[in-house]
Amino acid sequence: MSKLEQILVLDPPTDLRFKGPFTDVVTANLKLKNPSDRKVCFKVKTTAPRRYCVRPNSGIIDPGATLIISVMLQPFDYDPNEKSKHKFMVQTIFAPPGATDTEAMWKDVKPDDLMDSKLRCVFELPSENDKVNEMDSKSAPVLNSSKADGSVAAKAVDDSEMKKVLEECKRLQTEVSKLNDENRQLKDEGLRLRRFQRSEYVTSNSSSALGRESKAGSLPSLLVVIAAIFIGFFLGKFIL
Numbered sequence: 001m002s003k004l005e006q007i008l009v010l011d012p013p014t015d016l017r018f019k020g021p022f023t024d025v026v027t028a029n030l031k032l033k034n035p036s037d038r039k040v041c042f043k044v045k046t047t048a049p050r051r052y053c054v055r056p057n058s059g060i061i062d063p064g065a066t067l068i069i070s071v072m073l074q075p076f077d078y079d080p081n082e083k084s085k086h087k088f089m090v091q092t093i094f095a096p097p098g099a100t101d102t103e104a105m106w107k108d109v110k111p112d113d114l115m116d117s118k119l120r121c122v123f124e125l126p127s128e129n130d131k132v133n134e135m136d137s138k139s140a141p142v143l144n145s146s147k148a149d150g151s152v153a154a155k156a157v158d159d160s161e162m163k164k165v166l167e168e169c170k171r172l173q174t175e176v177s178k179l180n181d182e183n184r185q186l187k188d189e190g191l192r193l194r195r196f197q198r199s200e201y202v203t204s205n206s207s208s209a210l211g212r213e214s215k216a217g218s219l220p221s222l223l224v225v226i227a228a229i230f231i232g233f234f235l236g237k238f239i240l
Helices: 102-108 128-239
Strands: 009-011 015-019 026-033 040-046 052-055 058-061 066-073 087-094 115-124
Touching: 015 026, 026 087, 040 052, 040 066, 040 102, 058 066, 058 102
Parallel strands: 015 115
Antiparallel strands: 009 026, 026 066, 040 058, 040 087, 052 066, 087 115
């Protein structure tokens, strides 16, 4: 009996490519698509389990569904002269109707029911163009951030200038209010001075008039006294 052909569609189909530098974790994605009308169980295996972390490494894919597997290569010292011998294998079986225990399914699976696909790992160092593009992609957010920071700084400057203008307006309003108060005080003081001068003038005129009246009143009295003296003198002379 011939071996069953893999039911899942793998993307990429044969190679998992990891792009360096390999000083940090490098991730390659593997897409699994189930074009059938049955549920499919899958399991991902590798020849170097200590060098990779696979999430998820097993599960069930519903009919017509697609699942993305993340294969994470751990950091290591890369040697360009050393060819990678790491390989991955994706094993699949059709899930029995109503089955829920995947571990039991894999234990009881018959070799003739297994389907598998193999992929080799390829390590690549970035080219000069890739480095330039990566630098551009990294610098773009920095430039955008700089523009944003510049706009924020400009806004902060505008707000600061506006605050200064408002404070200056308040100060000028206070000065105008003080000047208005001083102007009113000066007007009131001038009015009081004019009233005082007027009252002094009226008092002086009244005193002068009273003096003239007293002089005019004393003159007839003096004449009466003189007349009485002369009359008394003549009468005494006449009696003698």
